[in-house]
Amino acid sequence: MKKTTRLKYREPSAESLREIPEVDFTGATLNPYAGRIAIEGMELQIGARRPEPGKEVGKTETRTVRFPPAVWRAVERVAKRRSLSVHAALRLAIVEWVQREAEDSASHDRQVEPNRRRRRAS
Helix, strand or coil: CCCCCCCCCCCCCHHHHHHCCCCCCCCCCCCCCHHHHHHHCCCCCCCCCCCCCCCCCCCCCCCCCCCCHHHHHHHHHHHHHCCCCHHHHHHHHHHHHHHHHHHHHHHHHHHHHHHHHHHHHC
16 A cells, blocks of 8 residues: 655745745725724624614624623613614723723822822922
């Protein structure tokens, strides 16, 4: 019985690499969202429909959230009462929480800053 021989892949030679044309990036497109996000900040879509043209935020990341069944039922009730999907209700809750934390942090920083100045002046 013959042994099967594996193909050995070799690295390309220097000569073959020189033959490859250089990549031309003049026609490359930039991320259409980057400039707008840098100016206006990030906006999240809350709702069941696709965002309007010009309101897209780009790619989003999928994450898994585990809650006890009682919590899921409560979220479903709130979402139904507000005429939202469960997903939209969770996004809205998370965004509101993050904004509230950012505001609390900013107000805390404003309160701490004058105290620091007084200590240095003493």
